[in-house]
Amino acid sequence: MFIAADSQGQRVQAGRDLAAGVFSCPMCECRVFLRRGVKVNAHFAHAPGSDCPTAEGDSWRHLLAKQVLAEEFATRGYRVMTERPRQAEGRRVDVAVAVEIARGRYRLVAVEVQDAAIRVDTMKARTRLDRQLGYDATAWLFTSHPAAALMNAAPDVEVRIPAEMLWVARRFNQGMPVIDPVQEKTRSRSIAVGIGVPLTG
Numbered sequence: 001m002f003i004a005a006d007s008q009g010q011r012v013q014a015g016r017d018l019a020a021g022v023f024s025c026p027m028c029e030c031r032v033f034l035r036r037g038v039k040v041n042a043h044f045a046h047a048p049g050s051d052c053p054t055a056e057g058d059s060w061r062h063l064l065a066k067q068v069l070a071e072e073f074a075t076r077g078y079r080v081m082t083e084r085p086r087q088a089e090g091r092r093v094d095v096a097v098a099v100e101i102a103r104g105r106y107r108l109v110a111v112e113v114q115d116a117a118i119r120v121d122t123m124k125a126r127t128r129l130d131r132q133l134g135y136d137a138t139a140w141l142f143t144s145h146p147a148a149a150l151m152n153a154a155p156d157v158e159v160r161i162p163a164e165m166l167w168v169a170r171r172f173n174q175g176m177p178v179i180d181p182v183q184e185k186t187r188s189r190s191i192a193v194g195i196g197v198p199l200t201g
Contacts, residue, residue, distance in 0.1 A: 001025070001058065001092075002066065003083040004032050004044040013082070014042040026085040027092055028052035041067065061143045062094075062115040064181035069095050069111060069141075079106070086133055093130070110135040113179070115143040120167045140168045144180035151178070 004023040006012045012023070014034055023044055025032045030052060032044040041063050046052055058066075070082045079098035086092070095111040110130045127138045142165060144151060153159045161176075169176045 001032070001044050001083055002041075002063065004034075005029075014044050018042070025052055026083070027087055027090070059115045059145075061145050061181050062113055065113045065115070065141070065143050065179050066094050068179070068181050069113065073097050073111075084110075089129060089133065091126070091129055091133065093135075096135075107136045108134055110138040112138060112140050113143060114140060114164065115145050117146065117162060118164050120163050123164060123167065139177070140164075141177045141179050142168075144178060144183075147176065147178045150176070 002014050003011055003026060004014070005026055007022050011026070012018065014036075018034060020034070023032050023034060024030060025044070025046060028046075028050070030046065030050060032046055034042065035045050036042045041060065043058070043063055066082055070080050073080045073095065081096045082094070084093045084096040093110040094113045097109045097111055098106040099109060101107050112126070123140065130138045146162060147165070150159055150161065150165075165176050
């Protein structure tokens with residue numbers, strides 16, 4: 001995860017230049033450790049054996065995709081919060097985006113990035129929960145990893161489309177939303193990575 005709480009309870013984002021300190025998970029409030037890998041973006045990790053719902057860890061593609069999306073939404077002027085936690089419900093939205101629809105009125109969208117297989121029932125349950133938590137919509141995107149077979153298929157080659165991708169394509173009738181975080185990150189960007197403007201709630 002990118003976001004943790006520092007010793008004063010303030011949200012901080014993992015980074016190579018973040019000062020050493022004691023950090024805790026916003027979901028379970030247990031201690032997490034800052035990891036500054038060479039290949040993987042800086043991130044926070046739980047101790048092995050943690051039962052926190054967020055302790056399963058994000059792949060480097062998932063972390064990078066969240067970062068790229070948060071940057072992109074922020075450059076477009078949206079209010080953004082990466083890894084917005086809801087402790088009581090055991091839910092952490094990858095990227096929460098507030099879109100102004102009228103002066104002082106916002107539509108809140110949960111953006112979920114999938115880098116691994118997920119059951120359609122799980123996606124439906126998360127989408128329903130997001131509505132209960134005040135989100136107007138949940139947008140599902142897949143990294144290029146689960147979509148690789150589709151993206152790299154030769155003409156006339158039959159490829160199995162994962163059920164979760166079919167569900168999203170059919171539900172929104174907009175094709176399959178795929179992000180290649182490596183390609184997107186290599187585009188020139190002038191914005192620094194940030195947590196974004198805090199959202200209420």
